Amino acid sequence: MPNHSFKLNGETVDVEVEDDVRLLWVIRDLLGVTGPKYGCGINVCKACTSHINGKAFNPCSVPVGAIKPTDEVTTIEGLADTAPGGDLHPMQQAWIDNDVAQCGYCQPGQIMAAVAKVRQCQAEGREVDDAAIEELRNICRCGTYNRIREAIKAGAEKM
Amino acid sequence: MPTHRATTTRSRPTEPAHRADVRRRSFLGLLVAAPVLVTAAEIGRQTIFDSVPDASAVALPSAPQPAEVYDLLDVIRDSARPTANLITVKVNKDGTVSFALPRSDNGQGIITSTQMIIAEEMNLDPDQVVVTLADARPELVFNQLTGGSSTTFSTYTPIRVAAALAQGRLLGAAANELDQDISVLTSRQGLITGPNGKSLPFGELTAKAAAPITEAANVVLKDREKFTVIGKNRTKSDALAMVTGKKKFTTDLKIPDALPTVICRAPDLNGFPRSVGNLGAIRAMPGVTDVVKVGNGVAVRAKTYGQCIDAVNAVEATWAAGTVSGEDDESVLRKLRRGELPLAVPKGVGKTLESDTVFYFRSNSSLETNCAIADVRANSATIWGPAKSPIAAQNEIAKKLGIPQNAVTFHVMEGGGSFGRKLFFDAALEAAEVSKAMGKPVKLMWTRSDDSRQGRVHPMATTRIRANVAGDAVASFEIRHTSVATETNPGLSEAITATAQKAPGGNLTVSESIWETTQVTPYNFGVSTRFLSEVDMRFNTSSMRNIYSPDVATARELMVDRIAAQMGKDPYEFRSEFTKLERWKKVVDRAAQEGDWGKSMADGTAQGIGMHVEYKGVACAVVELDCRPETVNREIRQARTGPRVTKVTYVVDVGLVINPRGVRAQMMGGINDALAMTLTSSLHLTDGHFVEASWDNYFYTRQWNTPPEMNIIVVDDSDAPEPGGVGEFGVAATCGAIACAYVRATGKTPTYFPLDHKDPLPFTPYPTSPPVPPSPVNGLETTF
Ligand code: FES
Ligand code: FES
Numbered sequence: 001m002p003n004h005s006f007k008l009n010g011e012t013v014d015v016e017v018e019d020d021v022r023l024l025w026v027i028r029d030l031l032g033v034t035g036p037k038y039g040c041g042i043n044v045c046k047a048c049t050s051h052i053n054g055k056a057f058n059p060c061s062v063p064v065g066a067i068k069p070t071d072e073v074t075t076i077e078g079l080a081d082t083a084p085g086g087d088l089h090p091m092q093q094a095w096i097d098n099d100v101a102q103c104g105y106c107q108p109g110q111i112m113a114a115v116a117k118v119r120q121c122q123a124e125g126r127e128v129d130d131a132a133i134e135e136l137r138n139i140c141r142c143g144t145y146n147r148i149r150e151a152i153k154a155g156a157e158k159m
Numbered sequence: 160m161p162t163h164r165a166t167t168t169r170s171r172p173t174e175p176a177h178r179a180d181v182r183r184r185s186f187l188g189l190l191v192a193a194p195v196l197v198t199a200a201e202i203g204r205q206t207i208f209d210s211v212p213d214a215s216a217v218a219l220p221s222a223p224q225p226a227e228v229y230d231l232l233d234v235i236r237d238s239a240r241p242t243a244n245l246i247t248v249k250v251n252k253d254g255t256v257s258f259a260l261p262r263s264d265n266g267q268g269i270i271t272s273t274q275m276i277i278a279e280e281m282n283l284d285p286d287q288v289v290v291t292l293a294d295a296r297p298e299l300v301f302n303q304l305t306g307g308s309s310t311t312f313s314t315y316t317p318i319r320v321a322a323a324l325a326q327g328r329l330l331g332a333a334a335n336e337l338d339q340d341i342s343v344l345t346s347r348q349g350l351i352t353g354p355n356g357k358s359l360p361f362g363e364l365t366a367k368a369a370a371p372i373t374e375a376a377n378v379v380l381k382d383r384e385k386f387t388v389i390g391k392n393r394t395k396s397d398a399l400a401m402v403t404g405k406k407k408f409t410t411d412l413k414i415p416d417a418l419p420t421v422i423c424r425a426p427d428l429n430g431f432p433r434s435v436g437n438l439g440a441i442r443a444m445p446g447v448t449d450v451v452k453v454g455n456g457v458a459v460r461a462k463t464y465g466q467c468i469d470a471v472n473a474v475e476a477t478w479a480a481g482t483v484s485g486e487d488d489e490s491v492l493r494k495l496r497r498g499e500l501p502l503a504v505p506k507g508v509g510k511t512l513e514s515d516t517v518f519y520f521r522s523n524s525s526l527e528t529n530c531a532i533a534d535v536r537a538n539s540a541t542i543w544g545p546a547k548s549p550i551a552a553q554n555e556i557a558k559k560l561g562i563p564q565n566a567v568t569f570h571v572m573e574g575g576g577s578f579g580r581k582l583f584f585d586a587a588l589e590a591a592e593v594s595k596a597m598g599k600p601v602k603l604m605w606t607r608s609d610d611s612r613q614g615r616v617h618p619m620a621t622t623r624i625r626a627n628v629a630g631d632a633v634a635s636f637e638i639r640h641t642s643v644a645t646e647t648n649p650g651l652s653e654a655i656t657a658t659a660q661k662a663p664g665g666n667l668t669v670s671e672s673i674w675e676t677t678q679v680t681p682y683n684f685g686v687s688t689r690f691l692s693e694v695d696m697r698f699n700t701s702s703m704r705n706i707y708s709p710d711v712a713t714a715r716e717l718m719v720d721r722i723a724a725q726m727g728k729d730p731y732e733f734r735s736e737f738t739k740l741e742r743w744k745k746v747v748d749r750a751a752q753e754g755d756w757g758k759s760m761a762d763g764t765a766q767g768i769g770m771h772v773e774y775k776g777v778a779c780a781v782v783e784l785d786c787r788p789e790t791v792n793r794e795i796r797q798a799r800t801g802p803r804v805t806k807v808t809y810v811v812d813v814g815l816v817i818n819p820r821g822v823r824a825q826m827m828g829g830i831n832d833a834l835a836m837t838l839t840s841s842l843h844l845t846d847g848h849f850v851e852a853s854w855d856n857y858f859y860t861r862q863w864n865t866p867p868e869m870n871i872i873v874v875d876d877s878d879a880p881e882p883g884g885v886g887e888f889g890v891a892a893t894c895g896a897i898a899c900a901y902v903r904a905t906g907k908t909p910t911y912f913p914l915d916h917k918d919p920l921p922f923t924p925y926p927t928s929p930p931v932p933p934s935p936v937n938g939l940e941t942t943f
Contacts, residue, residue: 017463018445022934025463029419034411035404037575038464039526040607041934043941044797044855047526052942061938076404092402099394099820102268102828104401105526105575111402120943134863139854141526141576143831144824145865 005069008033009078019065024048026064027075035076035108039139046138049109049116050075054082056116076108079115091115094155102142110138110148118156128156185377186316188324190370196250196328197369200320246314248277248321250329254349254362256281257289258318268821271396275817276315279388280322280381281329282346285396292571315817315882316380323378325368332368333359383815383880390875392820397573409530409544409572410604417532417600418448420593421467422456423474424613426927427481427847429697432456436475444470451596452476458593460601465934468606472929482697484847488519488619491643491696491844495621498694499641502625504686509629512721514622517911518710520643520842520849521617521835522857523701527575528610533590534600539566544587545574552584556591580615580701583646606931608852615701616842616849618643622714626684628725633737636684636718638711644695645706680715681772682737708773708891709836713912716769716895720902730899731756731768734779738770742878743777746770746810753872754781754808763787764805765903769895774884776813780830780892782806782866784900797922799839799858801915802904804897806868811888814879822885823871829889830869831860836890837897839864841916852925852932 001016008031015030022041027033027050036059039047043061050059051074052067059073067073074082083089088096091111101107113136121128133149140148191197249257260273270292274285281288326346333351334341336359343354352358400406425431435441435457441450446466451458459470483491506513531544540560546552549569557564574581590603605614620642627634680687691707723733731751738744747770750756760766763786770779783806793800807830816822839858843850851857902908911917925932 018466020936021446021463021465023938025419025465028411029463029465032413034407037408037527038410038604038607039528040853040855041468042607042853042855042932043935043938044853045526045607052939055942057942058938061935061941063936066936066939076402080403088402095402096394096398099398099824101395101398101401102824103525103527103574103576104397104406105408107401108404116943130867136862139526139859139861141524141859143828143860143865145831145860145862146827146869147824148862149865 002065004064004067006067007070007072009074010072010081015064017064020063023059023062023064023067023073027059027073033075033077037105037108039106039109044137045106045109046113046136047106047109049112049138051079051112051116054116054119056113074112076112079112089115090158091118091151091155094151094158097154098147098151100144100147100151102140102144106138106140106142106144110136110140113138114148114152114155115159118152118159121156122159128153185379186320186323187375188320188378190324190328190374190376191247192370192373193249195252195365195369196325197247198321198324198328199247200317200324246317246321248318248325250325250361250365250368252362252365254360255287255289256283256322256325256349256361257291259291260314268395268818268824271393272817272821273314273318274396275388275393276318277322279386280319281326282348284348285388285393287349290396292573315815319380320378323380324376327378328368328370329361329364332364336364336367389815389817390819393818394820406573408527408575409532410527410602412532412543412572412602414532414534414543414600414602417534417602418460418462419464419467420458420460420590420601420603421464421471421606421931422453422458422589422593422603422609423471423476424456424609424930425478425481426930427478428483428613428844428849429699430478430481430484432476433479434477436477437473441470441473444473449597449599451593453589453592453596455589458589458596458601458603460593460597460599464604468931468934471606472931472933474929481847483844486696486844486847488844491619492517492621494694494696495619495641495643498692499621499623500639500690500692502623502637502639503688504625504627504635504637506625506627509627509634510725512624512626512628512718512725514624514714514718514721514908515910516622516710516714516717518620518622518713519911519913519916520619520698520844521840521913522611522614522842522849522851523580523617524607524610524614524857525574525576525580528607529580529586529605529614530603531584531587531590532600532602533587533594535560535591535594538562539568540591540594541568541570542587542591543570543572544584544590545572545581546584546587547582548584552587555584555588559588560591560595583615583701585615585699607854608925608931611842611851611853611857612849612927613699615646615699618645618698618700620707620710622711624714624718626718626722628722631726633682633684633722635686636680636682637687638680638689638715639692640690640707640711641692641694642707643698643700644693645700679772681739681743681770681777682719682734683739684737708771708887709833709894710912712769712771712891712895713837713898717898717902717908720899721908729757731781734768734770740777742812743770743772746777746812746874747779749872749874750779750781750808750810753810753870754806756781761787763904765900767896767898767900767903769892769897769899771888771892771895773891774813774888775879775881776811776883776885776888778809778811778826778888778892780896781808782893782896782900784897784904786901786904793863795863797855798861798863799915799921800863801838802901803864804834804838804866804900806870807866807893807896808870808872809889809893810872810874812874812877812879813885813888814877814881814883816873816875816877817882819873819875822873825885826871826873826889827869829887830871830893831865833890833893833897834864834866835860836913837894837901838913839915841913843916843920848927850920850924856920856922856924
């Protein structure tokens with residue numbers, strides 16, 4: 001069986017599994033990192049959103065065979081370590097300050113997408129406004145959208 | 160335009176004020192013999208005031224309807240009265256106070272509000288209270304049921320009684336130890352201090368305060384005026400766990416050998432396998448460990464879910480037809496029509512207004528799909544899963560496995576959303592069946608397409624209304640709601656039928672009981688009748704943030720606007736004038752004021768107002784809706800746009816508020832649900848199955864739909880002495896307001912909801928066989 005090696009939350013991991021198994025299942029079922037959630041498996045709900053080399057992506061739609069040994073995959077569990085100082089990433093803190101989460105199931109994906117969106121806006125010199133936030137496709141079936149908006153704007157200030 | 164102030168044409172009754180007589184009343188709790196201090200109280204026994212207020216003192220032009228005096232919350236609470244249902248508060252040696260909540264938390268924040276209630280009574284910081292979800296406990300019979308937004312209403316007083324008793328015992332023990340009179344001691348954050356500055360922590364006192372024998376004891380509760388925790392904003396206790404990925408949902412658990420398991424299901428709704436042609440080939444697929452044919456399909460267990468799904472899609476089976484084989488939306492509607500009850504008041508008393516509105520099927524799929532872990536052994540079974548009625552689940556699983564109920568252990572997990580679906584335990588039953596058949600532990604998960612196509616739905620229904628308007632009065636107002644039957648699970652139905660005869664009118668069936676105890680027409684509309692008929696068509700149904708109210712409120716509020724127009728009155732002024740109680744009027748007036756009712760709006764946009772009474776509370780929404788072409792026709796990939804709600808003002812009086820932040824959060828969720836229900840999201844039935852297979856087909860509210868402005872106001876000086884229900888209370892009033900705004904913006908009165916149901920589908924449906932849309936492989940092309 002093929003062996004796959006890549007960086008997950010700062011550590012090099014090795015896993016033996018068929019090439020075509022999607023990365024989400026490799027991360028969750030084989031490596032036991034359960035922050036990214038399953039909500040659709042077809043790159044629609046965005047509950048599994050994580051980062052690859054600092055950019056948002058959806059591991060439910062990437063075969064593990066497409067991941068290179070040098071690729072750095074970050075899930076919600078590793079997000080705090082990507083921010084300087086403190087225990088939490090400013091976006092996580094903004095989420096707590098705004099008591100965003102309801103059931104919490106979508107929120108790891110929401111936070112990872114929000115961080116990437118803010119970085120994208122900053123790189124493009126755009127404001128993190130309602131229009132930018134409305135580009136996010138993450139579903140929250142508990143309907144926490146308006147708190148998410150507040151939190152993203154607050155988190156962006158500190159990023 | 161400034162806010163209108165309607166003149167009241169008649170004096171309205173206010174609800175009886177109970178606060179004063181509550182104050183010094185003492186309650187009965189139990190001291191439980193144990194090595195540390197354990198106190199208990201009975202759920203269902205303790206109420207602050209009689210649950211049936213004295214309605215005879217209230218002179219109303221419309222006779223009070225059952226739900227006004229005795230609503231579903233009372234039914235659920237009172238169903239517990241005959242049984243001994245103890246909940247216990249325990250003071251631990253480490254100084255924490257623990258409590259196992261016999262309810263399920265799927266994000267409603269009831270763990271946090273329970274911490275607050277205990278902390279208040281024991282003068283603790285809420286963090287010092289450890290609240291966990293209780294495993295299924297059969298002795299709690301009806302009380303381990305989370306539904307109908309009943310939790311806080313049912314548990315508020317008993318939890319306070321147990322906590323107050325514990326506080327009293329600790330003070331007594333401290334008085335002994337410190338040799339001080341109890342009246343000079345203060346209790347703060349788990350420390351009891353005497354006037355000499357000496358203090359003792361709860362942890363040291365608990366053994367001394369423990370009861371040698373179990374005995375009943377009286378206790379007086381803290382005055383509401385002295386509350387310091389209840390009524391203050393509090394962030395959810397698991398907020399940190401949720402933003403760091405540490406919160407564990409069922410499929411995140413690592414139970415030894417419980418490998419991913421998925422069932423391959425039939426193309427038809429509720430079809431089942433007759434035979435499987437390639438079991439051997441499936442078993443040989445990568446990662447697969449076990450394949451068995453079970454009642455609902457073919458179960459595959461594998462190392463990863465991805466491999467389960469690949470195997471599921473390779474299954475070659477012949478399938479029996481489903482329960483609605485060949486049916487579609489319109490054929491179901493024709494059956495509903497045949498079940499419609501006649502309207503009783505003849506036309507022609509004054510001006511007769513009639514409406515007939517169809518509500519199509521809607522999905523109550525949460526973001527976490529149905530799931531459960533089962534480890535079934537020869538004579539026992541252990542189950543993990545989200546369940547709002549774990550006792551019923553335990554009972555059904557035991558029956559299915561042929562073992563005694565007490566041989567089934569059900570660990571209640573926090574769920575990733577519920578919206579009514581987790582009153583049921585479909586996945587737990589299946590997991591038990593599959594684990595037994597395979598002889599191994601399984602972690603069973605429904606795929607999104609199963610959850611959407613085969614999962615429970617909010618039933619299709621019609622609401623017909625006839626109103627007779629004579630001059631400046633409404634002589635009659637009749638509602639006939641005809642619905643595909645809503646299933647109530649065993650737990651709920653037992654709880655409801657056990658007390659159904661208590662509701663005025665008595666002896667009703669389960670759904671009639673729920674109807675009778677939830678539906679209120681909140682206006683003085685003369686002869687006012689509301690009847691339900693249900694047509695059983697073998698659909699998998701359940702409530703969705705309420706069963707009937709959102710639909711009935713939509714139809715009712717539309718008719719209220721028509722009546723107002725008939726009388727030449729403004730929609731807000733009409734509601735303010737005709738609503739029955741002073742407490743309700745206050746909320747309507749406040750919403751109009753805060754929402755700037757009557758302000759000038761651009762062509763193609765409009766305000767709408769809707770009110771709703773339920774759960775011992777009252778809510779009023781003022782919305783602004785943009786129906787201009789440039790908004791309606793916005794293009795967003797794989798999305799529904801359409802009319803956009805640009806602002807919602809929501810005023811809600813839910814009685815005593817434990818955690819205002821939690822209440823606002825629940826309202827926000829309900830408002831976003833209301834947008835989906837009226838504007839964008841429905842299921843389409845075609846040829847015996849639902850078309851929608853995922854979130855790119857089923858258009859629940861997204862960031863691009865949600866109102867940019869939302870102002871939720873929770874009334875903090877309610878006259879009501881107890882907390883009402885909040886879990887589902889954001890939906891109905893908002894639905895009504897959106898529908899009314901649409902009519903005002905476009906001049907068109909919709910005859911069905913959601914508004915876009917008959918528009919061409921903006922997607923190509925996924926096939927029903929193979930059942931799971933395959934995962935794309937191009938995920939690295941959509942990074943940002
Ligand atoms: S599970 Fe990956 S986008 Fe939905
Ligand atoms: S918080 Fe429950 S799905 Fe978003």
